[in-house]
Amino acid sequence: MASGNAGRSAVGTPRVAGTVAGLAWLLAVGSTVLLFAARPPVDELLWFFTVDATVAAVYGTVAGLTLSRRRHPVPWLVALMALGCGVSALAMAYSAFAARWPLPGVGTAANLISVGWVPGTLAIFLVVPWLVRDHRLGPVARLGVTLGGAVSVALFAVNVSQPDAPVTWLVVAAVMLGLVASGEVTWRRLRGPVEERIGLGWLAVGTAIMAVSFVPLAFYGQVQLPIWFTPVLHLVAQAVFPAAILVAVLRQRMWGLDLAISRAVLGGLLTVGLVVLYTAVTAVLTRLLPGDGIAQVVAAAVVAVAVQPSRLWLQSHVRRLVYGDAAEPERAVRRLGRHLGGAQSPEELLNGLVESVGHALRLESATLEVDGVRAASWGSPTASPMLVPLLHRGTEVGVLGVTVPPGEALDARALRSLGELVSVVAAGVVLARASSDLADARQRLTSVRLEERRVIRRELHDGLGPSLAGIRLGLQGARNLLGSDPGAAGTLLAALQEELDGRVDDVRTLSRNLLPPILDELGLEPALAELAARHAEGGLDVQVRCVGTEALASPLATAAYGIVVEAVMNVARHASASGCSVEVVADAEALRIVVEDDGTGVRPGAVPGVGTRSMRERAEEQGGTLCVEPTAAGGTRVAAGLPLGVA
Numbered sequence: 001m002a003s004g005n006a007g008r009s010a011v012g013t014p015r016v017a018g019t020v021a022g023l024a025w026l027l028a029v030g031s032t033v034l035l036f037a038a039r040p041p042v043d044e045l046l047w048f049f050t051v052d053a054t055v056a057a058v059y060g061t062v063a064g065l066t067l068s069r070r071r072h073p074v075p076w077l078v079a080l081m082a083l084g085c086g087v088s089a090l091a092m093a094y095s096a097f098a099a100r101w102p103l104p105g106v107g108t109a110a111n112l113i114s115v116g117w118v119p120g121t122l123a124i125f126l127v128v129p130w131l132v133r134d135h136r137l138g139p140v141a142r143l144g145v146t147l148g149g150a151v152s153v154a155l156f157a158v159n160v161s162q163p164d165a166p167v168t169w170l171v172v173a174a175v176m177l178g179l180v181a182s183g184e185v186t187w188r189r190l191r192g193p194v195e196e197r198i199g200l201g202w203l204a205v206g207t208a209i210m211a212v213s214f215v216p217l218a219f220y221g222q223v224q225l226p227i228w229f230t231p232v233l234h235l236v237a238q239a240v241f242p243a244a245i246l247v248a249v250l251r252q253r254m255w256g257l258d259l260a261i262s263r264a265v266l267g268g269l270l271t272v273g274l275v276v277l278y279t280a281v282t283a284v285l286t287r288l289l290p291g292d293g294i295a296q297v298v299a300a301a302v303v304a305v306a307v308q309p310s311r312l313w314l315q316s317h318v319r320r321l322v323y324g325d326a327a328e329p330e331r332a333v334r335r336l337g338r339h340l341g342g343a344q345s346p347e348e349l350l351n352g353l354v355e356s357v358g359h360a361l362r363l364e365s366a367t368l369e370v371d372g373v374r375a376a377s378w379g380s381p382t383a384s385p386m387l388v389p390l391l392h393r394g395t396e397v398g399v400l401g402v403t404v405p406p407g408e409a410l411d412a413r414a415l416r417s418l419g420e421l422v423s424v425v426a427a428g429v430v431l432a433r434a435s436s437d438l439a440d441a442r443q444r445l446t447s448v449r450l451e452e453r454r455v456i457r458r459e460l461h462d463g464l465g466p467s468l469a470g471i472r473l474g475l476q477g478a479r480n481l482l483g484s485d486p487g488a489a490g491t492l493l494a495a496l497q498e499e500l501d502g503r504v505d506d507v508r509t510l511s512r513n514l515l516p517p518i519l520d521e522l523g524l525e526p527a528l529a530e531l532a533a534r535h536a537e538g539g540l541d542v543q544v545r546c547v548g549t550e551a552l553a554s555p556l557a558t559a560a561y562g563i564v565v566e567a568v569m570n571v572a573r574h575a576s577a578s579g580c581s582v583e584v585v586a587d588a589e590a591l592r593i594v595v596e597d598d599g600t601g602v603r604p605g606a607v608p609g610v611g612t613r614s615m616r617e618r619a620e621e622q623g624g625t626l627c628v629e630p631t632a633a634g635g636t637r638v639a640a641g642l643p644l645g646v647a
Contacts, residue, residue, distance in 0.1 A: 013071060020063050024059070024061075027056050040099070045092055048092070055117075055238065056083070062075070062078055063075045077120065079120075081123065087112055122155060125210035135196075144177070152174075185200050185203050188200055203245065209237040213237060357378075360417070367381070367402075370398040386401065392430050525544075541579030547586065560640075564584070591641070
């Protein structure tokens with residue numbers, strides 16, 4: 001989104017923009033000079049002249065600024081409004097001047113007064129609000145543009161062909177469509193794409209005020225209103241509408257105009273608000289308080305008291321209009337917090353955080369790298385990024401690279417906001433890493449459990465199962481011999497009892513290998529001593545040395561025991577060794593395990609079996625490592641390191 005906006009905004013039409021702005025200002029200044037020379041009386045036309053001249057200057061500037069930076073339908077309609085109102089203002093001034101000194105073309109000027117402002121002014125609140133977006137128009141928006149354009153053209157045509165014809169129904173239609181457009185903009189402000197929301201609230205307010213300002217025209221001649229009422233409504237709309245268009249169309253790519261726009265909007269809103277407050281208080285108190293001038297004095301005091309709180313309240317809202325979340329970093333932090341709590345995966349979490357930072361600071365792009373690998377990105381950079389380290393508890397957990405649109409730079413406020421936001425991003429990186437590690441640990445735990453179950457299944461299926469089946473057949477044979485040859489039956493039963501004793505020992509051995517009771521009761525060193533004693537009965541000499549293992553946590557001791565059991569069992573089964581050494585040493589940082597044998601070693605190209613995979617998974621489950629390598633004497637060395645901090 002940011003890259004697209006930046007790319008489009010960089011391709012403007014500076015010459016056309018300068019021509020439009022210059023012509024609009026020429027019409028505004030020229031008509032004002034001509035009007036002062038004519039010195040007309042203060043009447044309704046003079047009020048409307050003030051509106052048209054102001055619109056020509058303000059909207060001409062807005063059109064010029066926008067066209068110079070971005071090609072978009074909206075600034076062309078703004079230019080139409082500025083030039084149309086400028087022509088109407090010039091026609092009013094010319095008519096006033098011609099009233100004092102006879103000049104030709106007075107009839108044409110009178111017609112221009114009625115029609116010059118119509119197409120642009122109507123389009124500005126009937127068509128423009130639908131077009132302020134960066135995605136294709138949907139069916140509703142296309143219908144809104146069509147109806148708004150049709151009403152604008154119809155009113156213009158009626159004013160041109162029949163200046164005195166009643167247009168009440170067209171004006172009512174314009175008011176209704178304007179309010180509908182304001183409602184649609186409000187809906188997008190609440191529900192639309194996040195990157196398009198900034199400025200839409202003010203645009204909705206300006207559109208509604210513009211629509212309401214046409215209500216008196218629907219009852220023109222039927223209801224008597226002060227001559228200033230309708231023009232003042234138009235001027236009130238100008239306090240927010242132009243700035244909202246600039247912010248919404250340029251998507252805040254102001255190229256240094258931010259301060260001027262925020263001050264202009266703040267000054268306009270504050271002036272209008274205080275004037276309205278003064279007028280309202282004066283009108284009420286004039287009826288309640290006797291005497292001349294008392295109401296005005298009290299109203300002035302009320303305005304003086306209201307200046308500072310009004311300025312502070314308006315300033316916060318205007319800053320939000322111009323700067324978005326960058327004006328209030330806590331809003332951006334809250335948005336980041338929602339991503340932290342609502343993301344469904346580490347990838348979604350990181351992408352959401354980076355995108356939120358980009359929107360909040362109006363960046364062109366943002367890229368997050370973790371452990372030298374790009375973990376998330378937003379936008380497309382057109383320049384080398386500024387790299388910001390992400391620190392968590394003093395440790396760098398990643399790097400955030402940001403770029404701003406061409407021609408812009410991060411000011412002190414944006415840098416402070418960036419510094420506040422990166423701490424949240426760093427916490428998100430840590431959370432995503434922890435979530436990923438937890439998922440990996442679960443996967444490893446599942447794998448270890450499956451392998452252990454396979455071992456148990458193999459022992460039962462290949463060892464105990466056939467033996468029990470053989471004993472069952474032997475018992476049946478002994479039963480058959482009892483009647484014919486009791487001696488042979490007794491000999492067979494004795495052999496079966498010996499076989500059964502062996503199978504009972506096998507079950508006990510399997511149980512002890514999985515988790516011997518002595519490990520929980522006495523600790524790792526006695527459990528390993530018992531393991532060595534059992535293998536000594538089978539002819540394998542196992543030498544055990546344990547240092548500092550007395551206070552090991554149960555999960556760490558269990559993992560270490562499982563690794564040693566698998567390593568020694570591999571020696572007994574595959575190494576053709578006479579003995580092996582087991583060394584388990586706990587130092588300040590890790591539990592180190594080394595099992596060495598004097599056997600034949602690992603064959604070149606041998607594929608790791610179930611035992612080796614089980615040892616490695618037990619080590620990784622504790623955050624450690626395992627290595628299987630040949631020794632200088634030709635045997636095999638199994639070395640594992642398990643960090644004590646994980647346990």
